[in-house]
Amino acid sequence: NLAVFGVLAALGAIELWQVLFMTFIAGSARAMYLPVRQSYAYDIVGAENVVAGLGLLTIGMRAGQLIGALVAGSVMQRLGTDVALFVLASLHGITFLIVSRLRSIPTETQVNPVPILENLREYVQEMRHNRTLLMLIVVTAAVEVLGFSFATILPELATERLGVGAEGLGVIHAIRAAGGFAAGVALAGTRNFRRRGLTYLFVIYAFGLGLIAVGAAPNFVTILAAVLAVAALASASDVLTQSMMQLSVPDRLRGRAMGAWVFAIGAAPLGHLEMGALAASVGVGPALGINGVALVLIGVLTTIVAPGLRKL
Template sequence: MINPLSSPSFTYRDFRFLWLSSAFNSIGFIGEQVIVGWVILEITDSSFMVGVSLALRMVPFLFLGIIAGSLADRVNRRNLLLLVSVVMGFLSLSLTFIIYFGFIEVWIILLLTFLAGCVRAVGQPARQSFAYDIVGTANLVNAISNLSLGMRVGGIGGSLLAGLLVGKFGADAGYLVLSLSYFTSVFTLLFIRSPESPDLSEQESFWQNIAGVGKEIKHNNSLLVILLLSGMVEILGFSHQALLPVISRDVLGLGAEGLGVMNAMRSAGGILAVIILSSLGDVKRKGLLYLFVLYAFGISLFLLAYAQSFLLAVFAIVVISGLGAISDILSQSLIQLVVPNELRGRAMGTWIFAVGLGPIGHMEIGAVAALTGVGLALTVHGGLLLFLAASTMIFFPRIRSL
């Protein structure tokens, strides 16, 4: 039996606390997705507005990603993660009181959702780079896999809790629990005692830091292609999340609890995939595996497109989410491997920037679904993802050799 807790990265005490922090943080982040999607759908009855609300959670990654990566290379990463979790906790607590006292308005929810996205975008590069600081190069893929595992474990709890609380007690109760999860994340981070890695860019100004990663992208063709792939996968593959509230309510006839279960299955699929990938150790030919995963990702979207039963929809979501988890881990690992050590934080910032392109897909798929239906919207995205993987395999052989 595969036991992820016996994997190399878990032999590091500080990584175990970072893992716990990531899990509690993810309870808040994934739970928020359930609550926001359901509340906006109930208020507006629009799949497009659901797409907009989820897009606002991700659009800060687009314009803050590279800046956040530079920040991660210049400050104490643990302290940055502490600050991010504290602010996220207070934002969730603010929504608790706003909804409880009856001030629920679409614009208020969208604004605070956007601010939460900004805060999370600032912290994401630091989390991945901090894992590298703790475990080193040899255990990098294993560490990132296990961090992803922790986030998905938290995602299951967050999804189920959010769906249950919204269905039984209301959105204010859901946000209250999410705020507690963020504050618990703060508590676990306090136990990390790893020394900060040397500041290799301390003689450069902040803007010189950013210019440095721009030069690296310009001259590092592998980095550029991986970033473009990451952005397009976010637009075409992960955008299916914007349709889950619509699939739950309008296709399957379920309530908020059903949406919570569907989101929990997203996390469960990710967990299964991450455990398998983590057990493989240092995967050879990561680039080739990445492209095969993108092929399968595209095909799996067809399955969800025409799922008319809850069980089939859940199965499709598990498969899609597992493939999405592996694609994230491999793209992050490839980026860390193709850049110099002093650019790791900023390189992860460029990945966050690429992920920030996701809102394009969220809004586009929501609009297409509103006009033509969920099935056609998902079919188009699946077909385009297949074309992307095939084109990369043919025209960029360097990627499949990494």
Template sequence: MTTSWKSALKYKDFRFLWVGTACQAVGFGMDNVALGWLVYELTSSPFMVGLAAALRMVPLFVLGVLSGVIADKVERRILLRYVTLAGGLVMVLLGGLLITGFNSVWLVIFLATVAGASFAFLLTLRQSYTYDIVGPENSLSGLSMLQIGSTAGAIFGSLLAGLLIEMVGAGWQFIVVGFTYFISFIVLFGARSSGQSASQISRSVRSNLVGYLSLLREYPILLILMCLASITEIFGFSHMSLIPVFAKEVFSVGSVGLGLLTSIRQLGGFIGLSVLAAMGDFRKKGFLMFVIAISFGLGQMAVFKADSVILYGGLLLFLNACAMSVDTLYKTLMQQNVPNEHRGTAMGSWVLSIGTGPVGHLGVGAIAGVYGAPFAMLFNGLFLSVCGIGTALSLPKIRKLP
């Protein structure tokens, strides 16, 4: 059966989830710009920018599986509301401390890491609840549309962030970030059902944790997809932590330029996801996944030769189109290749995989600190391309996933 990008939007609960996600993403986009800029302002160190991004992602690795098994036990839409509220409170606290003069870089990094804990649960719950609402046939469309909402919000947030930093400073901007989370919390009350594909089988959190390794042994495709997602996270998504360095040192465009570059990157994700959503229930997802991952690596290598901010912005557009598309394919294939009652755990496994990102952020920050940001992009891009080609050739079963 052929589906279109509009198929997921026919579900009322998904529309509320989509709007709530977009609202929170406005704040998350602002947060991303402000955190990198603030840390670089306080330290003038590319490594510290990478460290901040890395530590923020540690909770994703630590809590990934736990968030999944909890998502398989509880009412996902209810927990999603209160995790969103908790994230907003952390942002308001951070903003308040900055306004009152507590501008220690370690305080900023600590609270960003705490916010990362709520984000680990947000990611798991959103992806699995989307599948609950739209069902397996509309899963690629639904997950793509959800990410489009997130990307659209982040584009607006990134643009707004640069202006707010210039006008009122980072502290008040984090207050605004918290406000966007609170709006999302209210909107999510509009989603009233568990979803047509919600599992009717409920196991305890303990039994799900104990049985996790058995699940990986029984469904090795999940483990392989986790490894591929992790490689992409480490050697692909880590390029984001270098955007403040390119903005401030390489091209000297300031905080407003940083916000613009970040929004351009997000626009690339919007374009890539729109194309993916329009493909509907595409039957060669495994092959497409490898093509996009390899292209992602090649795009990073091209940044090494970018000699103008315009060219760099165009490459960021392409890189995030690849990044968001391949990531959505990972999430879709993971949920499609485990039993329905373990889809939350599958998404927790995806969160665990992207939680390995700190390795990439630390690595790319260290390389950039010694050899410069352009060389760091070349190194990561080469590694990702070689891994993509090698795994595509050696894993025909994954390549042929429908």
């Protein structure tokens, strides 16, 4: 896809419909790539170290986003868009060669290919009988809508409330990236991580309180501290839900569990719309406070109705 983009850019033949079509293809491929990546990480490190493995994935993703943005921007400015796209395509090719040499740890799981409709039917049955999995899917979607949507109003927070402009917004985003990276480092250092469910409940509560803190922070420095904490909690939430969803189902369903995780985080656009509407109606600070309180209530509800979650 990137190589095709590069060829079209070199020929000067890029049109809007082509960009939209190839973006759709890339998005569809990403929706398949994410479940495979997360379940394969489990295969490589095993159940006992799944949190550490997914933490390492988070580190790699954050570092890749930072380095990739710098490299692509520099190459694009100096050599043109087409060359930048070819560089990115080449890096993907190198990554493919590296991944193709990885080996997972041996398991007793047998692979029995079945038709797609049978796959879906089997997974729906699992969700009907596995209350913990269903609750994880619902809570993941709720946290995505109420928590991750805070990024939507960061530009308004920087320009309207703080008056720091584009440079200040860049600092806020850098701190946000640092928070996610720090959470990845902390989780990657764990071994035989226990009490994932209890930790996740703590993360939900702290996430909600962090949003309230961002909304109430009186100055730039305190907002940076609150954003750092919220970003770290958001990253930890992703890693913990990915690991617990895989641990809550039989091995043969782990890939489908990660597909359900991708489906759950697909609720993100609803959160952006909700946060934007709230901010327009009541202001940035109150909007963050409302979502923060709602997240805390989600944590309370989850604690009450999903006692099995605490055992993961």
